[in-house]
Amino acid sequence: MPGCHEHYIIITGGPGSGKSTLVEHLGAQGFATREEAGRAIIQDQVAISGRALPWVDPELFAELMVSWDLRSYRTAAGPGPVVFDRGLVDTIGYLRMLGRPVPRHLLTAAETFRYHRRVFAAPPWPEIYEQDSERKQSLEEAERTYEAIVRAYADHGYDVVALPRAPVEERAAFVAGAVPLP
Template sequence: MPRLVVVTGGPGSGKSTLVGHLRALGHATQPEAGRAIIQDQVAISGRALPWADPGLFAELMLAWDLRSYRAAAGGDAVFDRGIVDTAGYLRMLGLPVPPHLHNAATTFRYHRRVFAAPPWPEIYQHDAERRQSLGEAKRTYDAIVAAYADYGYEVVTLPRAPVAERAAFLIAAAGLAPIR
């Protein structure tokens, strides 16, 4: 059975760096929806931005994550966030999780262990797409971790360690085949 492994957590905690490292090692990966959606929406003067229309932004993230799930079907893959992240994001904002998002989170399942990158103030940085404060990043982490637990996943906290150590930890804990 394929292992569809999610790396999640708040913004600026090293998730994308870890997923990129795993990709460089030869593992199949799926990119984060949020950053790409923000870049695209800014480029086209769209309104599906977290600071303009968080509900529409969430819908685009869900669509992206469903496409990523289908693209990875049939083999092992590491995801930079997953469908449940969108439910956690909406919860963090105090917005309802629509029934279709709940259905997606219960229908399209990932590996039972989800790997959460905890807030890491020493590496946190703002950029064009990451406007959240460190406090908001921590609230996002808490909401997303709670959402994964509520959907029946075992949340495993990634160590705050160099990327190669984090990758080795995830590979072993997820039971992914090492690639040379």
């Protein structure tokens, strides 16, 4: 299972940049997809009055994201491409952005469980950015998140490709044109 899975495609970026919409669109086109850890964890933790929330205990939140992403990686095995809404390296960027230490086991996970070398990053997009009950960051925080995540992927040997600020259909065509997908 560990190793490089060239058919595991990462869509990343700051909050509110349209990445989840793109992943959902690719899923509707028949691609296997994996849901983002952060939003689901926040929803679950709020539902159970848990403390693994980015505004309560960021380190515990990060640990749950690592666990979620490892599980997503393991369950994604299959013959065709799988599009991930974020990956393990996102948590490294998140912790760095907060000025928190990155645990050794997270660095090991990011080096052990590799994705396609080309990662697609949705840049901050002020015209579509919206806060909601799970996305509490300001646009400025979203921009810092994007920068930290892009830097983390580059530091881990990935080629980061910025997605165009364009309708979802154009973004999907851009991804399909940049990575050989079926």
